[in-house]
Amino acid sequence: MKNEGKSAQRPDNTAFTQQRLPAWQPILSAGIVIPGFLIIGLAFIGIGIGLFLTSQTIQVQEMDYTGVEKDSPCFRCTIPSNLNCTCEVTFSLSTLFTGPVFFYYGLSNYYQNFRRYGVSKDYNQLTGDTRYFKSRSPEEDCSPYSYDSNNNPIVPCGAIANSIFNDTFELYQIINGTKKQVPLDGRGISWWTDYNIKYRNPSPVNGSLAKAFDGTVKPINWPRPAYELDLTDPNNNGFLNQDFLVWMRRAALPQFRKLYRRITDGDYAAGLPAGNYSLTVHYNYPVLSFDGRKKVVFSNVSWMGGKNNFLGLAYLVVGSLCVVMSVVMLVVYAKFKFSDDDDA
């Protein structure tokens, strides 16, 4: 029942129960805030300058080849009946484009982040698990690219895979009127984790990858099945095709660019020398129907990645604002410091 004893009910006298925990009470005093703003402001300006200058050193060569304008080289390819259309985009570099040069293709107004587009894939299938080739894992939704009209299972299923970007490019340097092909390196353009862990090919049946895909059909928009994506390199096929991997990493925003190739080999290891270039485009990918745009981008990178002036400018602006703010606060503080002593 009851605890006898003089102070049986006395609460524990500890710092915790008595709410006397040792503590530090930060106060927004002028001595901390004003110098703090100044220091942060200066630091930001410093970082901003660094970022901006770095960003300025990055060379970018960007060309829209959608062919909207009638006089643009690829206009004729925009006519839907024109299959296997090829067009040529030329450009010239006035200075050396320092290597390694990265060759991107870019799309705008393309909603890879559309929810129902984004969920339309099957990761179980893409790990090479053949159980999910014919049946579908319950928590994934490949529709409407799960089965074709004959009810054959599509592998790889889903809208993302189906809509893979299929324009191809060849780059030539024009030296004295002759075209010299610039070697493009398509190896290792996807994330290491994607290539090595996330995506796996099914185990070949009798040494043949194609046999593993037996009983399935290719995605509707694909000209060839998955195991024949790259006819030149047998190891670049199936779910481990680099272009496929790059495409499957869907973009966050409706305007994006994806790595197509790297220019690292041969005469171009140090970069693209100044001169005239010609880009041959095998124009297959229709974007005009939804007012999309296609472009190619040549760019090199720095420690801060690709060219992006925003960060540098933002740091500069925020830093300057901080400095201005610290001055404003100093003025306000000096003006009101004495008045609040009177009426406390």
Place this chain on the structure above:
Amino acid sequence: IYVVFFYFISSEERHLRANDREYNLSFMYANNAIKTSKYNVFTFLPLNLFEQFQRLANAYFVFLLILQLIPQISSLSWFTTVVPLLLVLSITLAKDLSDDITRHKNDKHVNNRKVEVLINGELKSEKWMNVQVGDIVKLENNEFVTADLLLLSSSEPLNLIYIETAELDGLVTETLIKYTISILYISGEVRCEPPNNRLDKFTGTLTVRGETFALDNERILLRGCTLRNTEWCFGLVVFGGPDTKLMQNSGKSIFKRTSIDHLMNFLVMFIFGFLAFLCAILSIGNGIWEYQEGNSFITFLPRADGANASLSAFLTFWSYVIILNTVVPISLYVSVEILRLGNSYFIDWDCKMYHVKSNTPAQARTTTLNEELGQIKYIFSDKTGTLTQNIMTFNRCSINGKSYGKKKIDFSWNSLADSKFCFHDHKLVEAVKSGSPEVRAFFRLLALCHTVMAEEKTEGELFYQAQSPDEGALVTAARNFGFVFRSRTPETISLVEMGVPTTYELLAVLDFNNVRKRMSVIVRNPEGKLTLYCKGADTIIFERLHPLSSKLMEVTTEHLNEYAGEGLRTLALAYKDLDEDKFEEWKERHHEASTSLEDREAKLDAIYEEIEKDLLLLGASAVEDKLQDGVPQTIEQLAKADIKIWVLTGDKQETAENIGYSCNMLREEMKEIFIVASNTAEEVREELVNARKKMSPESGDEPPIEKSRFLGKKSQVVEDEKVNGEYGLVINGHSLAFALQKDMQLELLRTACMCQAVICCRVTPLQKAQVVELVKKHKKAVTLAIGDGANDVSMIKTAHIGVGISGQEGMQAVLSSDFSFAQFRYLQRLLLVHGRWSYLRMCKFLRYFFYKNFTFTFVHFWYAFFCGFSAQTVYDEWFITLYNLIYAALPVIGLSLFDQDVNDRWSFQYPQLYAPGQLNQYFSKMAFARILLHSCYSSLILFFVPWAAMCDTVRDDGKDIADYQSFALLAQTCLLIVVSVQLGLDTYYWTAVSQFFLWGSLSVYFAVTFTMYSNGMYLIFTSSFPFIGTARNSLNQPNIWLTIFLTTILCILPVVAKRFLFIQLKPTINDKVGSTPRKVPRRRISTRRSGYAFSHARGYGDLVTSGRFLRIPVKTRSALFPHTDTTLYLYKKNM
């Protein structure tokens, strides 16, 4: 007719026969087994879940879950809802389960206790649960009372028993109960009231061998008590198990809600509307997008349902309801409960609110009202036992027109004196010693006319058991002056009169009650002379005096005025010699009246009235009751915190006024103290209006009423009016009764609320509640009622917050209170420290909680414009699941449990710091709107800075980084860091615990993120963790971290700048106090007058006369002694 009669018995009245199981069983009364548990093994899960799903929050979860199961709508995986739902459900489930297991164990333990039951004339040991109504049980010392028993006999002389009522009210109170029938093998029949929950009332009759006796509460031994100092007793089971008063009492209590609760509910409703609004915008956006672009995008994403824009918009609406559901923070309610519970524990744990003397810690009995403690505007306090100690000492007296009591005297000449007693007048001793007959009669009266019990364990060591402390004080006084009350039997009272043992025959006790306001005894002295001794309220006694006493009455009245002026509580004493014949005749009629079944009380009162007349005045006594420690300081502190204090007391006006002065409520420096004491409604109104005009000449005749309609409830709120200077108001019960009438109550409210202090005297318990209700209804203010007695219960229950003083008047106030402690002075700690902190913490919690959830959610809103309004989430689904549950849960709990802006010493030093709570400054609709804007800003930064930084950029090896998964990781990391830094900024009090929570949560975030994005998790749960490698590939990029840093700075620095500028430009009280720590000179506490109080309650009148007056009418126990108004003194003053 027979059927009707039977029905009457079984439903209205309980009918049972002692020792006749067969007969009793026919009524199907509940046996003594109790069941407090709610569930059994099979019903637990379904019943508990059913209960839980009745809660709105859980039902909302289920609604979301159903939406998520529709594939066209589901924008989030099912687990985002199921995980938190399961967590909330299982926490509640676990809590309920452990509670119920405890209850089961207790039930089993209690039901299996053994007791001796008389069966067929033999005592047999039985389990409690097998005891039936009508059984006779034998209890031994220190045993628990088995059921509600009718007491039959006990081992102690006079057949008294002692009990401890611990389980009933948690305090050791020794009470006496009396025995009636000493025959064990009775075959009595009991008829009594049906089971009910009134602890202080019992009505019934006992019929033994054709004779009928009345039974009342004094004969009932309640389950839940423990037998003490009594060898054994026998009792007849009247109510068993669930029918006992204890079990009937453990029902539901009134559920109080705080103003923050109401505001929160309003805001949640608003947020629901807001959510619908956001979703509507987005679904319209979706419709437009589908119409303009989606149609064409069909090339890459054909849809089975076609490109129907309106259908798509409709589905999108629901998809966004799922995604944006985090604006309605369901975990809010759980978190609020947790932090209130935590803050309640801090109250329970507070050493500075622990009273060593009575071994009583403070107790938060209701754990849902804490923050309201920081918003109190009006305190309604009882006086006796709350402001005062309720320990009475005999201080002054007037005997035969002579006033005594100024200097300290020595009682060493009397060997039976109480050593603690002191009295300040030697003349009185002289008078006693010299044998003045009036003086002797005076003390003889005090020694005889009471219902005190004496215990003399060893020779000369007397111990008095008195129902009220003042009775004890009077008897002790008589004892010290040589009229020692030694013992009593039902028929006699033994005194030692100046050393001579004398035994008086006790013929009748005319006990005290509220209406009579007096008590009398009729005794026969050893010489055979019959005398009636009477003591009571002066006005009552004076009305019944013999004309011979009129002169003495005038002198005594003067003395009484003087005593009351000093704040003492007074009683007038009178006597009358009786005629033997007349008495015999009276006694017969008295017996008749006391056995009548109808109107017993009224008849008895009439009989009493008959004999209590033509009294001869002896004099008057004055008893003091000192203030509790620290009351003036506390009241001053509370006044400085701008809390208005109203004292509602049953005391006389002078006494109350003096108390007002001595406890610093009324102060010398007050401009004026208005006294309203009129006899007609018109006069009262006039006085109130005059007082108001004086305080504020420009105040209009019409009260400044602000009518508001809120959720269909109409409310009339009287606004505060400006007053120059401080005023006080004293109003007596008579005037209060007029003032509380419908047409005048607003007048009263206006006037009273303009005053700093209000004292209402001679107030009944009902009026107390009415006053509280009045303020509660017409003022936008939080009220607190504090009291210690049964008469305060109504007020404690009415006020927003009820505080009980666990003191001497029993525990009823505590039982119905929300907070309880032992001393009034702890109130300032409860309000100024705990209340303030709780309010601050709650408001901070709410502000931060809404901020973090809105910010979290709004980012989705902005993203919608970039993803075709497709209800694509910005963050990883797991982040959405765990954000409120893990990442951001503990830090905010830490903030709201440990934060303090100033420590307790400063809270006391600057009571002004309490004001923001009263004005609702820390959390209001305005504050909410500001949070909304702040969240809007933060979410814009949180979305558009990463958006701009990631646009068209790549990793430093040229690979992808602007992909959806990296962007999601970046956005969620930015968000979490921003809200964490914001939390640190909001925390005033950086303890190790809160820092641990903050940094711990951040590191848990990174740990969990890296784990979930690891190879292993992907290989095991492929489709659940598709974010594999994202953390590794993006968090090693400098531009990612530069973006995070930029976002954080952009979100935080404006807040810092704003706060800094506000401190300079518009400093709050906190800022001022924070910047200038300096001593404030204490206000001098007025010591001009001393404060006293007095109380009186109905005694053991029927108990001490038991043998003779078996059929004592059933009376309700009184509250304070002199209840109605005596304006006698006022007339004099006004003349």
